[in-house]
Amino acid sequence: MVNYAFINPGKFHSGFQFLGPPFHHREYIEELEPYKNVKFKTAVLHNRRVYVGNVKITTNAGVIETLGDTMLKSEANQFDRFTMRGRIDVTSGDGEDIIKLESYADRVLQFKHSTLHVINATEKGEFLEDSYKFKGVVNPQAVARTDYGIAWANKFGCFIYDGRQIHDLLEDGIKRKIKQSTWDSFVTASTMVGYSPSKRQIIVVDGHTDDDTGANIFLYDIPTRAWVKGLGRVNNDDKSNFAVIPTADRTSSQLCFLKKDSSDVKLVPWSDTSAVGAIDLRMRDEDFGEPHIRKKISKIYVTSKRGSGITVSGATNGSQNFSDITFDVGTISVDQTVWTKTEHKVTAGGNNVYSVQLKFSGTAANANFEINDISVVYRLKGVK
């Protein structure tokens, strides 16, 4: 039988010579052998290392351990090699597991169930920079990477970490934009956060299962720092997590998720393009700068495009009763493709009011419906 081997050095009977045992060579440290297997609930690449969190390890002795508080970092440039040396336990036994890891600006963000640990992680090592209570997440889909930082949502708010500090996006100075009760009922245990890079918008979806009511969203526009709400704007199907995926021609990227569709699974993108649907737009309660003076509201003008299906109504004196004012023409029936002014005369309810609040509602017949401006014609009444 002729058998073969490949020999090194590649000359017959020519070996690597050692005059003596090379005791100066590096030691093999058994304790630093890579784990036999490492499963992880979350992972992030940072500084040419992989950090995995909430792990289930199998040691070389075959012992299986589940370590919910543990983060393991790989050796530098060795993305499959996790050893005991790379174990990082920021806190343990605190009743919280690691849910999600993200990295930004030399920091690893360790999201636990209710606490966020910000870990300064450089080539020299890691140290806990700060811990924030009530800034954790309950599911990994509630965290998204943006080009401004890491965004996430929980029952207490929607936040972004910009590398220096955490901003609550629901707040603007001393002002809170979304009621706590609204937000609390909107956010669920399966809330998802995604980032649409084309318009720099953060999209918070109420849940990812088909039994989540509504499949509603809150959308935060980073350039304008404005929130709006979307109703039924994502499919009410089982959904995967969000991911930002390059377009087919690789010139752009889009926010996508997988959704269950009958017996298939479909990859669908979030589209910034306006889509038809029912609207409920309520303006501020306008007192025209004179809260204590009665006014007569005589008419309003609306400049819009493709306004078919939209009705204007009004409430007075902060009543939120949008049948207080009656207009001669309540619908914006003009369906022009260019800006078009419509006039709506007040036929009842507009006299002797202190304030007026307008509401636009209905189902836009055309996706290109837009409002450019609204004018209210009024007259101040004399002070008695």
Place this chain on the structure above:
Amino acid sequence: MPKKIHRLVNFEGGVNESSDPRDVETNEVIQSDNVVVDELGKLKLIGEVSSTAITTFSSQSIEPGFGLFSYSTDRDNAGNLNHTDWITMLNVADGNVDLRHTTSGSSAVITDKLDLGGNNDNVRGSFYFADGVLRGTDSNFAAARNANTQWYGYTDSKLFHTTDRDTNNGTAVHEISRWTGTDASLKKLTDMGTPVTFELYDAGATNPSATQITNRKNRIVLAYWKFDNGDWNGDYQFGFTPVYVGDQEGPMDIHETQTITCADHKVLFQVYVQNADSATVSAGDAHILGDDRIIGINIYFRPYGEKTFRLLKSIDLKEGGQNHWKAYNSTDHTAHGVFAGTVTLAQPVQTSGSGTNSYKEATATVTINNTNYSNGFDDRKGILRLWGFNASPEYHDVKVELDVQDGSSSGTNFPISVVLPSAGTHEFRAELLDEDFNVVAESAPIETTIADSGLISTDSDRFDYGSEYGAYADREDEETWYNI
């Protein structure tokens, strides 16, 4: 009072539902369901999830909240260098991950590339991607699944180079260029699908035969041979670790059953990686050590009984260092490279005059008769070392080709210029050394008496303060010759 017009033209403040409706900013609204304010001075309908799917995975199912991951590679599915974007789709029904190009021109779904071990029991994919490789695992620890974390990436390994890579990219015995899916864990060699076995073999007399080089892959033979005058003392044990792509070292296998025993020895090692009954490996074949990602072997040693192993040698499975790799045949090559024959030193002959009785330049002829000349001495050199002459030891300055000798003749002569030593009786001897200056053969000594120690001139050109002339301290003609 005159009529006034109040204009609402800015809405970019978005919703402020928390403040009193009368106190919100003029550019804010109280409610904005399905109306977006991302363009200044304009209210318009918000977008929605597109009804047109980018792609469809037929007859699949997902675990809500999991399964989608996006990454990009330098290669397409065919392995060609094309920047390509991919997505994963974890089918919760079977735990397999499908991959799909999202880049134009290649829309095929590549099914079942990572098996996360699902059994329709809420398998939840968790992924990361680094340096062209996707790793995925089931993050549902509660499920009773044993699948390891999976690794999927393009392997581009040219293993066992037999020629220099700088010349036409060299010649590799096994060129692995393919997408590889495997366990992500860095296994020890004995944990491979077919466990790797090891053997230490004393190759002092012959190279390994078919007894050691067996008809299987997944086997490493560490051949060694010893020479005197070294510092290895005692019993030594050896361990082996695989080195994976990225210079990631796996766990060690300690070879428990054999040791090397030394007593003031120096030791040479040569590594044999078995390839069953073939000198070649087809590109499509599995890695002969069981994992496409393995690119090296680290060999460790420790004195028997001690705890700590230290690195002996890192073996590069790709280029193999300066001398690369060579195919070895357990039948034909057992004697290759092993010198067998004689080295004979003839009586030196003065370059001028005759005899050896004078301190003069002379020629010493060494005859090498390598009866094993045909057995694989390609590129092997020997060095002649002469003892007993004026400059002793003296190394022949031209290396000897070890395969020069026709075994049927009496040998090949190597005439070497020497300088005879001082007067007296001397023993001359020739040794054949290998490249590492180990003696592989030596001549029988010849004893010669030199009666006339020769003359050294006062000519300054020949004057030398070297100690080698110390033998001339008893010169007779002190006017002409100096004692040195």
